[in-house]
Amino acid sequence: MAWRDGKASSSRLLLFMASIILGIAAVVSIQLFSENLKENIKIQSKAMMGADFVIDSRQDPTPKVKAIVDSLVPSASEVNFSSMALFPKNGESKLIKVRAIEGRFPFYGTLETEPVTAAATYQELGGALVDATLMLQYNLNKGDSIKIGKLSLPIIGTLNSIPGSTAISASVAPTVLIPYRFVNKTELLQFGSRKEYQFFFTAPSTMNLEQLSKKLNPILKSENADIDTHINESKRLGRRSENVGKFLNLAAFIALLLGSIGIASSVHIYIKEKLRHVAVLKCLGASRKQSFSIFLIQIAFIGLLGGILGTLLGIGLQQAFPLLLQEFLPFDVEIFITPQPIIMGILLGVLMSVLFALLPLLGTWYVSPLEVLRVSQQNDGKPRKARIVTLAAIIIFIYLFSYWLLNDWLFAFAFVIGVAITFSILAGSAVLFMRAVKKYFPENWGFTARQSLLNLYRPNNQTMVLILAIGLGTFLISTLYFTKDILLAKTALEKNENNPNIILLDVQPSQRDEVANAIVDNGFKVLDNISLITMRIHSIKGKLANDLRKDSILKVDKWVLNHEFRTTFRDSLIASEELVKGEWVPEIKAGEPIVVSLSEDLAERAKVDVGDNIVFNVQGVLMETTVGSLRKVDWAKMQMNFTVVFPKGVLENAPQFHVLATHVPDNESAALLQRNLVKAFPTISVIDLRQMYTVVESILDKISWVINFMAFFSILTGIIVLIGSVRTSKYQRIKESVLLRTMGAKSNQILKITALEYLYLGLLGSFIGILLSFIGSQILATVLFKEPFVPSAIPFLVFLPGITALVLLIGLSNIRSVLSSPPLEVLRKEG
Structure with missing residues (x-):
């Protein structure tokens, strides 16, 4: 009987199935990709690191660190640092990451070069391997030279890839490999230089790397060094991929929920039409169960078929994810199919179809045989208890599925509450709108306008589900655009001559005045001329840093105890700072107690407050200080911010280096200034914030593209639900429209009634979605990003009219058969 009745209603049941296919496809494709990512990380963990384990230090290794390294016998080593590179061929310069390597690194994975032999010969020949993008950007060829500091080297070949690097990191500071023996000739590793020493090891199969890491890590941490194994790297990358996967899964789950709502709505209308048939069956002796x-x-069956088709589509879609995310991954993802997501996709199709269809299906259980004789199709026999149990089952399922995706009961609860609030507001808006129309019905309007409003609260209307589908889809995509604008606003460089966009690092005291004069000679102002002093924390509130590392009760962040702070001194706050506690001390005279100002986040991590004592180790000299004030620092501002600031009169004679900054109005001037500075002062580094901004914007655009790609599923599912809901409502509207024609209504009147009805639905749904998104984004900007909210015009100018037009188009397509056929023919066909 199910098969026979289903064949008669096949076109309508196919619309139910379309509602679930895209949601299943989204979930399956993301689950498959997540599984692929986990397996690839396990397989390629050694290739990503290039070694079994690495010991690294961001300062000259101490005797204890050297002893540990020597005892383990490193297979290769390197020192890496950022510097300006000059290309004599064209006089251009660029910030690069220099990796000076000794030994045949990497031991796993491949050092891909062009020519291929350059990877093996660059150290012997004494040349450089230069990043491929950098070679293209500056029109460099093999045989050209590159100047790093005071060292000039021939370019031996092009560097295409090296284990552990990503396209994003390479775009900020492209990698250049040089032989380790030439480091001293660059004269770049001076006092205050930012550098990192790394020692690479291969381990015998009998060595337990986890035990080695557990044993050595505390010792190395106390010496400001670290050990990292390929197992740890694998876990770390796994956690990162899980976070991305959770977000993408939630986006897919929303699409699935939207499709399920479409099923519930369509089945609701479908079953209401079948109640007479059920009553006839019961008259003929069919039981409730039958x-x-x-x-x-x-x-x-429709859920099963939808699950299979959605799973097949998901298998195809997973091929797109490596292309979308390749620039964020340090390795190529090999695609393969695992059974778990496929089984899950098929089961989800059946489970969600049945679960969300249960409420309307209950109508068949409680329908009376007397329904055959009744004119009204309203059935109030459905008990409240059955509805409550079904709703509870739906909510529990959503919560459990969310928990499975997020692996956190609190986040899962927040997600369910968020979904419930969004749906409640959209549903409540639909109810309020219908009540307002009923209460303040415009009696003086014309017939077509009145009839279009009456259709919004007629029996079997689709107002609620259409507003839910339109509103939720619009809400998702609008929130994406609004939050993207907030993120871009946080990274935007203000076009103001008082805001620096060129920063000069590693300026030695002997170069300070000459560099400042060079900036002025080029026609620009010196906006910042800051002294930097490096120091470490020796003790906090009388407890030594070494003791605090072992103290699990105080819970002082280990980063605070291990970090080498770069501090400065000045007599005033800057634009990115706000005093939140204590009193700012501008200057201290000789003999007075030293008072410092900390950022509030550092104070939180160090577990200190105003009045507490901190002893700093300033290059071997212990300096006792008291916390005088706490500052709120906006780290997103493109200027020199510091966690620790001293007053004037304390650090002027301490060993230091300097940072200078200026503002350059255009790219040509910036390039000319950099060339001049690098030629005159080859040991300084120049950061062009324009390039940094371009990279950040590029990253945000790529992230936005990925989010858009996922939002596409929700929007497309919403459109499918919309088509299904509107097409299903066709069967309620046909007789009504035919009756209107029989009573003398003209085709253009019926067309206007339909058009106005769908115009109201499209406008209301999309407007509420954009309004909710506007409010949510305002909260995000204020609470999370702490930025002024400047909304994008795209949702208002594109989504509002665009989605309204789509609703209108689908609605009008329903009425074509009524307008093009005689009323009697339509009634016979329906009968």
């Missing part, structure tokens, strides 16, 4: 099972089998 009549209920007929339609349950139909929905389950």
Whole structure:
């Protein structure tokens, strides 16, 4: 019976199935990609690091660190640092990451070069391997030279890839490999230089790397060094991929929920039409269970078919994810199919179809045989208890599925509450709108306008589900655009001559005045001329840093105890700072207690407050200080911010280096200034914030593209639900429209009634979605990003009219058969 009845209603049941296919496809494709990512990380963990384990230090290794390194016998080593490179061929310069390597690194993975032999010969020949993008950007060829500091080297070949690097990191500071023996000739590793020493090891198969890491890590941490194994790297990358996967899964789950709502709505209308048929079956002796099972089998079969088709589509879609995310991954992802997501996709199709169809299906259980004789199709026999149990089952399922995706009960609860609030507001808006229309009905309007409003709260209307589908889809995509604008605003460089966009690092005291004069000679102002002094924390509130590392009760962040702070001194706050506690001390005279100002986040991590004592180790000299004030620092501002600031009169004679900054109005001037400075002062580094901004914007655009790609599923599912809901409502509207024609209504009147009805629905749904998005984004900007909210005009100018037009188009397509055929023919066909 289910098969026979289903064949008669196949076109409508296919619309139910379309509602679930895209949601299943989104979930399956993301699950498959997540599984692929985990397996690839396990397989390629050694290739990503290039070694079994690495010991690294961001300062000259101490005797204890050297002893540990020597005892383990490193297979290769390197020192890496950022510097300006000059290309004599064209006089251009660029910030690069220099990696000076000794030994045949990497031991796993491949050092890909062009020519291929350059990877093996660059150290012997005494040349450089230069990043491929950098070679293209500056029109460099093999045989050209590169100047790093005071060292000039021939370019031996092009560097295409090296283990552990990503396209994003290479775009900020492209990698250049040089032989380790030439480091001293660059004269770049001076006092205050930012550098990192790394020692690479291969381990015998009998060595337990986890035990080695557990044993050595505390010792190395106390010496400001670190050990990292390929197992740790694998876990770290796994956690990162899980976070990305959770976000993408939630986006897919929303698409699935939207499709499920479409099923619930479509089944609701479908079953209401079948109640007479169920009543006839019961008159002929069919039991409740039999009549209920007929339609349950139909929905389950449609869910199964939708799950299979959605899973097949998901298998195809997973091929796109490596292309979308390749620039964020340090390795190529090999695609393969695992059974778990496929089984899950098929089961989800059946489970969600049946679960969300249960409420309307209950109508078949409680329908009376007397329904055959009743004119009204309203059935109030459905008990409240059955509805509550079904709703509870739906909520529990959503919560459990969310928990499975997020692996955190609190986040899962927040997600369910968020979904419930969004749906409640959209549903409440629909109800309020219908009540307002009913209460303040415009009696003086014309016939077509009145009839279009009456259709919004007629029996079997689709107002609620259409507003939910339109509103939720619009809400998702609008929030994406609004939050993207907030993120871009946080990274935007203000076009103001008082805001520096060129920063000069590693300026030695002997160069300070000459560099400042060079900036002025080029026609620009010196906006910042800051002294930097490096120091470490020796003790906090009388407890030594070494003791605090072992103290699990105080819970002082280990980063605070291990970090080498770069501090400065000045007599005033800057634009990115706000005093939140204590009193700012501008200057201290000789003999007075030393008072410092900390950023509030550092104070939180160090577990200190105003009045507490901190002893700093300033290059071997212990300096006792008291916390005088706490500052709120906006780290997103493109200027020199510091966690620790001393007053004037304390650090002027301490060993230091300097940072200078200026503002350059255009790219040509910036390039000319950099060339002049690098030629005159080859040991300084120049950061062009324009390039940094371009990279950040590029990253945000790529992230936005990925989010857009996922939002596409939700929007497309919403459109499918919209088409299904509107097309299903066609069967309620046909007789009504035919009756209107029989009573003398003209085709253009029926067309206007339909057009106005869908115009109201499209405008209301999309407007509420954009309004909710506007409010949510305002909260995000204020609470999370702490930025002024400047909304994008795209949702208002594109989504509002665009989605309204789509709703209108689908609605009008329903009425074509009524307008093009005689009323009697349509009634016979329906009969």
